[in-house]
Amino acid sequence: MTAQSATPVSARNAAFAGVLQRQGAAVVLVLGIAAAWFAFPHFGTADNLRSLVLQGSFLAVIALGMTFVIISGGIDLSVGSNYALGGVLAAWGAQYGIFVAILLPLAVCSLIGLINGLLIARTGMAPFIVTLASLLFARGLLLALTSEGATTYKVDPGSAFLWLGQGTIFGVGVPVYLTLILFALGGLLLRRTRFGQSVFAIGGAENSAMLMGLPVARTKISLYTLSGGLAGFAGVLTAAYLQSGVTVIGVGTELDAISVVVIGGTLLTGGAGTIIGTLVGVLLRTLIQNVINQIGTLDSNYQTVVSGAFLLVVVVIQRLLARSRTR
Amino acid sequence: MSSATLTRSPDRAKVTAWLQNYGVYLAVVVLLLFNVFFTENFLSAANFRTQLVQASPVCIVALGMALVIGTEGIDLSVGSVMAIAAALIPLYLGAGPLTAIIVAVIAGVVSGLFSGYLVAYLGIQPIIATLALLVGGRGLALVIAHGQLVQVRNQDFLELGTGDVLGVPIMVIVAGVLAVLAGLVVQRTTFGRHLVAVGGNRSASTLAGLPVKRVLVSVYVISGALAAIAGVLATSRLGASDPSDVGLLMELSAITAVVVGGTPLTGGRVRVLGTVFGALLMQLVQATLIKHNLPDSTAQMVQAAIIVVAVYVARERSSK
Secondary structure, three states, rough: OOOOOHHHHHHHHHHHHHHHHHHHHHHHHHHHHHHHHHHHOOOHHHHHHHHHHHHHHHHHHHHHHHHHHHHOOOOOOOEEEEEEEHHHHHHHHHOOHHHHHHHHHHOOOEEEEEEHHHHHHOOOOOOOHHHHHHHHHHHHHHHHOOOOOOOOOOOOOOOOHHHHHEEEEOOEEEHHHHHHHHHHHHHHHHHOOHHHHHHHHHHHHHHHHOOOOOOOOHHHHHHHHHHHHHHHHHHHHHHHOOOOOOOOOOOOOHHHHHHHHHHHOOOOOOOOOOOHHHHHHHHHHHHHHHHHHHHHOOOOHHHHHHHHHHHHHHHHHHHHHHHHHOO | HHHHHHHHHHHHHHHHHHHHHHHHHHHHHHHHHHHHHHHOOOOOOOHHHHHHHHHHHHHHHHHHHHHHHHHOOOOOOOOHHHOOOHHHHHHHHHHHHHHHHHHHHHHHHHHHHHHHHHHHHHOOHHHHHHHHHHHHHHHHHHHOOOOOOEEEEOHHHHHHHHOEEOOEHHHHHHHHHHHHHHHHHHHOOHHHHHHHHOOOOOHHHHOOOOOHHHHHHHHHHHHHHHHHHHHHHHHHOOOOOOOOOOHHHHHHHHHHHHHHHHOOOOOOOOOHHHHHHHHHHHHHHHHHHHHHHOOOHHHHHHHHHHHHHHHHHHHHHHHH
């Protein structure tokens, strides 16, 4: 970016392209919200906006971990299964109190993430394939725990644990606050710590990072552990919200998470990305869902068509802008 | 990685190399022997037919996936392409089974052209280019079918999934013919040599004047067409078009079969016979566990372990 100072005009164009590339999703989000506000009378109601941010919060927690992984140049396909597994463990653990309900899923899902990280960092196997295996493994474990999916663990309606998912502060759901706190912490971790710098360095050029003496293996292991733990925590929140551990959720969630991260401007090639962008990506996806629900007569299957098309448009635009800047 | 290669003794290197080349065949033979001795009613023609028929769709999809992976790509859209093909069948069966099949396969080709264009001409990473179609494609299939399962009653069409020729199921014949074709393409054609070269070193291939973009588009088109054929066969066998379920997680099964069969994810090499055996192996593992009353959950965990072991064994050569 700094190298482009040939003429003022091209510099301005490049800066404009840069803003679009980084903030394009935010611009679309603002325009989308404005359009929806005018088009649908129900959209702007406090009830609808509250449910919109609440619905987005579960995916946001998963996507936070995915952002770290993708910035490092990796990918985590196991988050969908971990998410479902975390929910089931939380609902089962709730009978032993709120601490078991939170800590057990966190421990198990972080452990799965840790194993992902160990295999990826220590053996040099592709993240894609390692996390694909743990996608299958975690889903198998989930099925084994629920007698092949036949058992649904219900949380006792009097349990304090439910507050995590169903409680509200000033009318807004607790998961929303927790999500914002996690994103704030995530932003600090990524931007203000040595760990965060290492993540960017590894994603930019792994060999150089290694030559610079950065703890590449340790950082990778931490990343995947973090991603697993966050997916498990999203499961905890969902179990508290739904009052049970639902076995059929989480199929394809890894792809949703990857989509929102990419829509948010994080490059799948690694080395660049932002936490805020991911938040914007999640809101955009939730907005699309919400608008399709508002239209009502529209087949809900269009939701995935629109999501897929949108992902594509964003990626193509990113690609074209990146090309025009390198020229 | 490199330090591990240096310290490894020659004997162990030989064993690893042998396993890399023949591990999947060995595993299939071992599992077959295990079943012959320890599984009741395994040694029957009917059972062998069932196993082969069930492995056929995965095998067909995996053949296309092997070509894509050979170019250092990946095709996540195969399951959704199967669903689109399945959704189109009932719409065009009125004009005859052949028309319906042709329409479905054309849809697969178009999907492949789409992914291939994104990868080859826009330079978008294969995983993202095909992810968009994975997400959107199933929605599209459901929109086409109005979200419903449709019974298929055309006898000629159903024959495809249930009938046989001289005792061999038609599905198995189709899979076999396609496997032989894929083998010939990889081993004996210029296109096959180009494909492997592109996967091995894309910039060198570009410099050498190979038609890199055309090769890339072609492999995605082949993969899309094969996925559509698998979708047609699955619909015929089920006797119904079920766009919400057909091909679900197929991308994972196909990638697994390819990788277990010894094709490295880093491209530059395609093993067609290994892929076929990879598909057979995954089917046998599942059947073995089910026949011994082990639940689906265990099958998935075992499958996960197999993937990790296979990739671990295959890794050293590909990392060189």
